[in-house]
Amino acid sequence: MASSALISDTESWKDLRAHVEEINKTHLRDLMNNNNRCQSMMVEFDGILIDYSRQRATLDTLNKLFSLAEAARVKEKIIRMFNGEHINSTENRSVLHIALRAPRDAVINSDGKNVVPEVWHVLDKIRDFSERVRSGAWVGATGKTLKDVVAVGIGGSFLGPLFVHTALQTEAEASECARGRQLRFLANVDPIDVARNITGLNPETTLVVVVSKTFTTAETMLNARTMREWISSVLGPLAVAKHMVAVSTNLKLVEQFGIDPNNAFAFWDWVGGRYSVCSAVGVLPLSLQYGFSIVEKFLKGASSVDQHFLSAPFEKNIPVLLGLLSVWNVSFLGYPARAILPYSQALEKLAPHIQQVSMESNGKGVSIDGVPLPYQTGEIDFGEPGTNGQHSFYQLIHQGRVIPCDFIGVVKSQQPIYLKDEVVNNHDELMSNFFAQPDALAYGKTPEQLQKENIPEHLVSHKTFSGNRPSLSILLPSLNAYNIGQLLAIYEHRVAVQGFVWCINSFDQWGVELGKSLATQVRKQLHASRKKGESVEGFNFSTKTLITRYLEASADVPSDPSTLLPNI
Numbered sequence: 001m002a003s004s005a006l007i008s009d010t011e012s013w014k015d016l017r018a019h020v021e022e023i024n025k026t027h028l029r030d031l032m033n034n035n036n037r038c039q040s041m042m043v044e045f046d047g048i049l050i051d052y053s054r055q056r057a058t059l060d061t062l063n064k065l066f067s068l069a070e071a072a073r074v075k076e077k078i079i080r081m082f083n084g085e086h087i088n089s090t091e092n093r094s095v096l097h098i099a100l101r102a103p104r105d106a107v108i109n110s111d112g113k114n115v116v117p118e119v120w121h122v123l124d125k126i127r128d129f130s131e132r133v134r135s136g137a138w139v140g141a142t143g144k145t146l147k148d149v150v151a152v153g154i155g156g157s158f159l160g161p162l163f164v165h166t167a168l169q170t171e172a173e174a175s176e177c178a179r180g181r182q183l184r185f186l187a188n189v190d191p192i193d194v195a196r197n198i199t200g201l202n203p204e205t206t207l208v209v210v211v212s213k214t215f216t217t218a219e220t221m222l223n224a225r226t227m228r229e230w231i232s233s234v235l236g237p238l239a240v241a242k243h244m245v246a247v248s249t250n251l252k253l254v255e256q257f258g259i260d261p262n263n264a265f266a267f268w269d270w271v272g273g274r275y276s277v278c279s280a281v282g283v284l285p286l287s288l289q290y291g292f293s294i295v296e297k298f299l300k301g302a303s304s305v306d307q308h309f310l311s312a313p314f315e316k317n318i319p320v321l322l323g324l325l326s327v328w329n330v331s332f333l334g335y336p337a338r339a340i341l342p343y344s345q346a347l348e349k350l351a352p353h354i355q356q357v358s359m360e361s362n363g364k365g366v367s368i369d370g371v372p373l374p375y376q377t378g379e380i381d382f383g384e385p386g387t388n389g390q391h392s393f394y395q396l397i398h399q400g401r402v403i404p405c406d407f408i409g410v411v412k413s414q415q416p417i418y419l420k421d422e423v424v425n426n427h428d429e430l431m432s433n434f435f436a437q438p439d440a441l442a443y444g445k446t447p448e449q450l451q452k453e454n455i456p457e458h459l460v461s462h463k464t465f466s467g468n469r470p471s472l473s474i475l476l477p478s479l480n481a482y483n484i485g486q487l488l489a490i491y492e493h494r495v496a497v498q499g500f501v502w503c504i505n506s507f508d509q510w511g512v513e514l515g516k517s518l519a520t521q522v523r524k525q526l527h528a529s530r531k532k533g534e535s536v537e538g539f540n541f542s543t544k545t546l547i548t549r550y551l552e553a554s555a556d557v558p559s560d561p562s563t564l565l566p567n568i
C-alpha cells in the first residue's frame with residue numbers, strides 16, 4: 001500500500017467487508033461447537049492464557065485480518081517503533097516506552113543515541129532516592145521521616161501510576177513493603193480533590209511529587225502551587241526543598257518553580273504521557289511506596305511482553321491478535337464500544353487507565369498523512385470490575401447493545417478467603433461469574449428453551465437472550481507486580497496495533513488542545529470580571545449567560561486564603 005493510499009481502499013479491507021455477510025450467517029453458539037476452532041483460538045505466553053474463541057470470527061476471518069495487517073505494514077511499523085524511528089510524525093518524535101523497561105544491557109537508539117543508559121541512570125537515581133526516603137535517611141524539614149507521598153499530576157501523569165498502585169495495594173509482598181506508608185494522587189483541579197488528598201496528612205511527614213511531562217499543564221501547576229502553599233504555610237518556604245520533588249521532561253521549568261533540579265527525575269520527549277507509567281512518572285511514586293525492587297518486577301513483566309510483541313509470529317502474538325480483533329469489531333462488525341471487565345477488585349483502575357491509553361491514542365479523524373478518514377477509528381472504552389458491573393450495566397450488554405467485552409480473571413487471588421461452611425471459597429465464587437458471563441453472552445437463551453422451562457408466554461420475549469455477543473477472556477496466573485506489567489504492555493501494544501492498521505498516528509493528541517485554549521479565554525474573563533468588574537464579552541449568548549450567572553451567584557464566596565485549605 002502506498003503511504004498516502006487509504007487502508008479502506010485495499011483488497012484486504014474490502015475482502016473483510018464482504019466477509020461480514022458470511023459471519024452474519026453463523027451464531028456464536030454454533031461456532032463454539034467446533035473444538036478445533038476453539039483450540040486454535042487460544043494463545044498462551046509467559047503464564048497468560050488468552051481465549052478469543054468467543055469472538056465473532058472464524059479461522060478464515062483471522063487469515064483475512066493477517067492480510068489486512070500485511071497491507072497496513074503492521075510488522076514494519078512495529079519494527080520502526082522499536083528502532084526509535086520518528087513514528088510520531090506530527091510531533092517528530094520516536095515512540096520508545098519500550099526502552100523504559102528494557103534490560104540494562106539493551107541497545108535502543110533514538111536519533112542515533114542509545115537511550116538505555118539514560119533510562120537506567122534515572123532508575124538508579126530513583127532507587128537511591130526512594131531507599132533514602134523509605135529508610136529515613138532523607139527526612140523532612142523538622143527531621144521526621146516522610147511516610148506519606150502525594151503525587152500531583154493528571155492524565156498520563158496520573159492514571160497509569162494509579163492503576164498500578166491500586167493493583168499492588170493488596171498484593172502480599174508489595175503491601176508488606178508498603179507497611180506504614182501512604183500514596184495518594186491529586187489530579188483534579190477541583191479544590192475538593194485537594195481537600196480529600198491532604199485531609200489527615202501532616203506536611204511534616206509528607207513528600208509531594210509533582211509529575212508533569214511538560215510542567216505547564218494548568219491543573220497540575222495550580223495543584224502544585226497549592227501543595228507548595230500547604231507546605232510552606234506550615235513549615236516555612238525553605239521546607240519546600242525537603243518536601244517537594246518533580247518528574248518532568250522540562251527540568252528548566254521545574255527549577256523555575258522552585259524545586260531543586262537535583263531532586264528532579266527526568267524523562268524524555270519520546271515517552272508519550274499515556275505511555276509513561278514505566279518512566280519516573282510511575283516508577284518514582286511507586287518505588288517510594290513499595291520499594292524499587294517491587295517496581296523492577298513490574299518493569300520486567302512489561303519488558304517480557306515487549307519482546308513477545310516484537311518477535312512472536314502474528315498467529316501467536318497476543319497484542320497483535322487482540323488489536324486485529326478490535327479492528328474487526330469496530331471497523332467491520334460496527335461495534336463502537338469495548339467493555340474492560342476485570343474480575344479482580346485490584347484491577348479497578350485498569351479501565352480508566354486504558355480509556356486514556358486507547359481513546360487518546362486512537363480517537364482520530366485523519367490518517368497519519370493528514371487525509372480525512374472515511375472510517376471510524378478508536379473505540380469507546382469503559383469498564384468496572386466484576387461482579388459489580390453485573391449489577392450495573394450488564395443488562396444492556398446482555399439484551400441491549402452489542403459491546404465486545406474483555407473478561408480478565410486471575411487464577412490465584414491476592415487475598416484468598418476460605419469460610420469453612422461455604423461450598424466454594426470467595427475467589428471461586430468470583431471466578432464462577434468470570435467463566436459464566438462469556439458463555440451467557442455468546443449462547444444467549446432462545447424462546448424454545450424458555451418454553452421448555454414453562455415460562456409464561458407473556459414473559460418469553462423479555463427473558464430471551466439473543467446471544468452472539470463477542471468477548472475474549474484473559475486469564476492471569478496471579479496478580480503480582482510482574483503480571484501487572486505484562487497486562488499493561490499487552491494493552492499498550494494492542495492499542496498501537498489498532499492504530500497501525502487504521503493508519504493513524506496513535507501517539508499525538510491534538511484533540512485535547514482546543515478545549516484547553518478556550519478555558520484560557522474563560523480564565524482571563526473570570527479574572528477581569530472578579531478583579532476589575534469587567535462585563536462578560538466575546539462569548540456566544542449561551543456561554544456568556546452561564547459565565548455571568550456563575551460570577552453573580554459566586555460573588556459572595558469568601559476569598560480569604562485561609563478558607564482555601566481543607567475544611568473537612
Ligand SMILES: O=P(O)(O)OC[C@H]1O[C@](O)(CO)[C@@H](O)[C@@H]1O
Nearest residue numbers: 155156157212213214217273512
Ligand atoms: O504530563 P503533563 O504534561 O502534565 O500532561 C498531562 C496530560 O495532558 C495531556 O497532554 C492531555 O490531556 C495528556 O496527554 C497528558 O498525559
